[in-house]
Amino acid sequence: MxxxxxxxxxxxxxxxxxxxxxxxxxxxxxxxxxxxxxxxxxxxxxxxxxxxxxxxxxxxxxxxNPMARALPTGRTHTVGLILSDITNPVYFDLVRGVERVAAGRGYILILAESQESADLENETAQRLLASVDGLILVATRLDNADIRALAERKPLFVVNRKVRGIPGVVPDVVPGIRAALDHLAEQGHRSIAYLAGPSGSWMSRLRGRTLDLTAGERGMTIVEIGPGEPTLHGGQAALQGVRDSGATAVLAYNDLMATGLLKACRDGGVRVPEELSVIGFDDIFGSDFTSPPLTTIRTPLGLVGDEAARRLIAAVEKGEEGRRTPLATEFVLRGSTAPPRG
Amino acid sequence: MxxxxxxxxxxxxxxxxxxxxxxxxxxxxxxxxxxxxxxxxxxxxxxxxxxxxxxxxxxxxxxxNPMARALPTGRTHTVGLILSDITNPVYFDLVRGVERVAAGRGYILILAESQESADLENETAQRLLASVDGLILVATRLDNADIRALAERKPLFVVNRKVRGIPGVVPDVVPGIRAALDHLAEQGHRSIAYLAGPSGSWMSRLRGRTLDLTAGERGMTIVEIGPGEPTLHGGQAALQGVRDSGATAVLAYNDLMATGLLKACRDGGVRVPEELSVIGFDDIFGSDFTSPPLTTIRTPLGLVGDEAARRLIAAVEKGEEGRRTPLATEFVLRGSTAPPRG
DNA sequence: AGGACCGTGTCAACCGGTTGCCAAACTGTG
DNA sequence: CACAGTTTGGCAACCGGTTGACACGGTCCT
Structure with a gap:
């Protein structure tokens, strides 16, 4: 008719x-x-x-037509990913992991940046919420209340942050930190500086606390420096503080800061690793061709992305979060550590 | 009622x-x-x-509800971005540029990876087409016919490739290459190797051709080596060919290859820049902390992303492509070049 | 006073699918 | 052969917006 x-x-x-x-x-x-x-x-x-x-x-x-399907079903076959900084190399493999899993399951990936701002992050999440089936928040700066509010509207998954009742993944930092401190202890370091990241970063606090604990067990002391920006610049800016601390080795919140510190050392005539040992975190792209190559604690970012996408989609489709895969950090020895002088 | x-x-x-x-x-x-x-x-x-x-x-x-609006209007307020490799640092700033402009204009960014495969790229484009208002193809491996077919269905924008009748942007490689060759000529180099990228890469061919022309004007000769993967590994694998060519300086298709070559040189005992000068392309993250720091030809990737998003959205909204901004490469002198021996 | 015109808000159709419910046809059984 | 049970496919409502056409009331003009 x-x-x-x-x-x-x-x-x-x-x-x-x-x-x-x-x-x-x-x-x-x-x-x-x-x-x-x-x-x-x-x-x-x-x-x-x-x-x-x-x-x-x-x-x-x-x-x-995906829109036409989405209207009656309420399902868009889309996952959203919110990062604080798209250009931070720490996220590349994670983004790829998420994209691969999503594409493999017939989902589309929406990417957005919060520019390290909690307000912008919340606004962005709200904006995306209507278009996605679920949201992945990476290293979110939101507080627990905001996170819970979002989780009430759509399935949510947090990476590098633990929030009670919200599914998420944070790779176990203990093995990497243990191995790193064992290595430093073996070389004779006793006093170690921790170059902290942003004050709002849950992960930076976790790394700091774990470091304290683990150092305590080994009779070593940790001096915390910072907080600082989690960037090259943040690392460069921290050199003075490191020197003042009297520590013979530094563990940075992430590789970007460690690399910045390396650069500041070169500029300031501090020889690494002879005068100062430096260890990074994450093992991002580029860490193996700094000079000296950066010793670091690797985070399996690709697997993290994988896990996030897999479990988020499981939550969307079956209403239950999928099987958890334990993810752990791992110590990677390169050239930026050596016994202290004297 | x-x-x-x-x-x-x-x-x-x-x-x-x-x-x-x-x-x-x-x-x-x-x-x-x-x-x-x-x-x-x-x-x-x-x-x-x-x-x-x-x-x-x-x-x-x-x-x-964006889906509900999209149905009758056919407009999703979404732009798609297809890259060959999400983890290639060359794209980070570009992605950010696109995301910022898109978000600023109320658009959402969809990201997908084609894994360097033309088939997968086409399939991905088809899959995304229904969900987006327009598509940005970066360094596409598609042939002109496929590109035109896509452009018939939705506004399309190509980056780093020229296709007659399809809007796109490719930064002018001439100024960067001229300055680089002037620099090498000044130092006394006469025979230069070009480390080509993938055979399907339009941009690699453009860089190679421009190099030939510019070198000819200066009485220098170019030996092309490759094609090779546009990755660290591709650069590492090319060392033998470079040595065999007898060239005293190398220009690589991109910084990743240049960095790989640097690494192979270190492993193979070839001193850079004393024995071999190396120049990269793009100035990606990490190029300034290789050892030695990489001399390179910078591409303004952030601006490229900006331009792509701006003009694509103009095409979507006003049916006309927006104002073109000329974008040019620029020579960045660091530490990987020096006069040839003898 | 009558008519043209304008400003304002409503009606209803439409976008392209999904899905509960029902009817017709078919199957098998006693 | 009648009847219950099971397939199989269609009808129509619905998802949440957008938009062309139109009705209504008030102005203004001649």
């Missing part, structure tokens, strides 16, 4: 816009709802009807 | 799902279409009606 405007008189005629299920329905002599069932409700129809419709569908190059 | 299921008896009652224009309409005593007009058709309604509706809307926290 009501012929959709897309239709043309001749069934072979070129439709105006993209092909819809209405076109497929007309061409295969069934109703639109039957087409819908044939395509995403396998088994509901008789085998030959389903087969026939499928054949027509890809003969005419039918492609489902 | 037909009360939407969202409604509750009391107007103060909590709606089940998110607030819709139907809720706002009921609460402010007008029809849904009036609400729609009040919100995105300023001036069409009387000033107080509009104001009243706006107040109700944000009093109840109304948020537009």
């Amino acid at each position: 009501t012929e959709r405007q897309n239709g043309t008189g001749t069934s072979a005629g070129r439709a105006r816009g993209p092909v819809t299920i209405y076109d497929v329905a007309r061409l295969s002599g069934v109703s639109p709802s039957t087409v819908s069932r044939a395509l995403n409700n396998p088994g509901r129809l008789s085998a030959d009807t389903e087969k026939r419709i499928r054949e027509v569908a890809d003969a005419v190059g039918y492609r489902l | 037909t009360e939407r299921q969202n409604g509750t008896g009391t107007s103060a009652g909590r709606a089940r799902g998110p607030v819709t224009i139907y809720d706002v309409a009921r609460l402010s005593g007008v029809s849904p279409s009036t609400v729609s007009r009040a919100l995105n058709n300023p001036g069409r309604l009387s000033a107080d009606t509009e104001k009243r509706i706006r107040e109700v809307a944000d009093a109840v926290g109304y948020r537009l």
Whole structure:
């Protein structure tokens, strides 16, 4: 009765816009709802009807309109990822991990940046919320209340932060820190500086606390320096504090800061590792070709992204979070550590 | 007559799902279409009606449902970005540029990776096409026919590739290459190797051709080596070829390859820059802390991303591509070049 | 006073799918 | 052969917006 405007008189005629299920329905002599069932409700129809419709569908190059599907179902097949800083190399492998898993499961990745601002992060999350099935927050600066509020609206997954009742992943920092301190102890270091990241960073606090604990067990002392920006510049700016602390070795919140410190040392005539040992965190791109190559504590960022996407999508689809994979850090010995002088 | 299921008896009652224009309409005593007009058709309604509706809307926290809007309008307020490799640092600033501009204009960024495969790239583009208002292809491996086919369906923008009739941007490589060759000529280099990127890369060919031309003008000769993977590994693998060529200086297709070459030199006992001068391309993150720091030809990647997003969105909204900003490369002198021996 | 015109808000159709419910057809059984 | 049970496919409502057409009331003009 009501012929959709897309239709043309001749069934072979070129439709105006993209092909819809209405076109497929007309061409295969069934109703639109039957087409819908044939395509995403396998088994509901008789085998030959389903087969026939499928054949027509890809003969005419039918492609489902995701918006049209999203409207009645409320499911967009999209995951959102919010980072504080897109250009921070620490996220590259993570983003790739998320994208690969998402694409593999038929999901699309939406990426946004919060520019290290809690307000902007919240605003961005709100803006994205309507378009995604679930949201991954990486190293979020939001407080627990905001996080919970978001989690009430859509499945949420937090990376590098623990929030009671919210699924998330934070790689175990203990093994990496233990191995790093064992290594430093073996070389004779006793007093170690920790170059802290931003004051709002949960992960920086975790690393600091774990360092304190682990150092205590080994009779070593930790002096905390900072907080500082988690960037090259933040690391460069910290050299003076490090020198003042009298520590013979430094552990930085992340590789960016460690690399910045390395640079400041070179500029300031401090020889690394002879005069100062430096250890980074994460093992980002570039850490192996600094000079000297940076000794660091590796975080398996690719796997973290994988895990985040996998479990978020499980939550979206099955309402339960998927199996947890334990993820651990690992000490990577390169050239920026040596026994202290004297 | 037909009360939407969202409604509750009391107007103060909590709606089940998110607030819709139907809720706002009921609460402010007008029809849904009036609400729609009040919100995105300023001036069409009387000033107080509009104001009243706006107040109700944000009093109840109304948020537009992007899917619902996309259906009748065909506009998703989304731009897609397809990269060959998410973890390649060359793209970080570009991605950020695109994201910032997109977010600033109320658009959402969808990111996907083609893993250096033309087939996967095409498939990905098809998959995304229905969800985006426009697509940005970076260093695409697609052939011109595929690109044109995509451009027929949605606004398309290509970065680092010129395709007749398709809007795009490719930073002018001439100034950077001229300055680099002038520098090498001044130091006494005559025979220079070009470490080519993937054979499918339009940009690698452009850089190679421009190099040939520019070298010719200066009485220098170029030996092309490759093609090779545009990665650290590709650069490492090329050392033998470089030595065999007898060139005293190398220009690599990109910084990743240059850095790989640097590493191979260190491992192979070739001193840079004393025995071999190395110049990269792009000035990616990390190029300034290799050892020696890499001399390179900078591409303004952040601006490229900016330009791409700006002009794509202009095409989407006004049907015309926006104003073009000329973008040029620039020679950055660091420590990996020196006069040849003898 | 009558008519043209303008400003304002509503009606209803539409975008392209999904899905609960029902009817027709088909199957098997006593 | 009648009847219950099971397939199979269609109808129509719905998701949440947008927008062309129109009705209504008030102004202004002749």
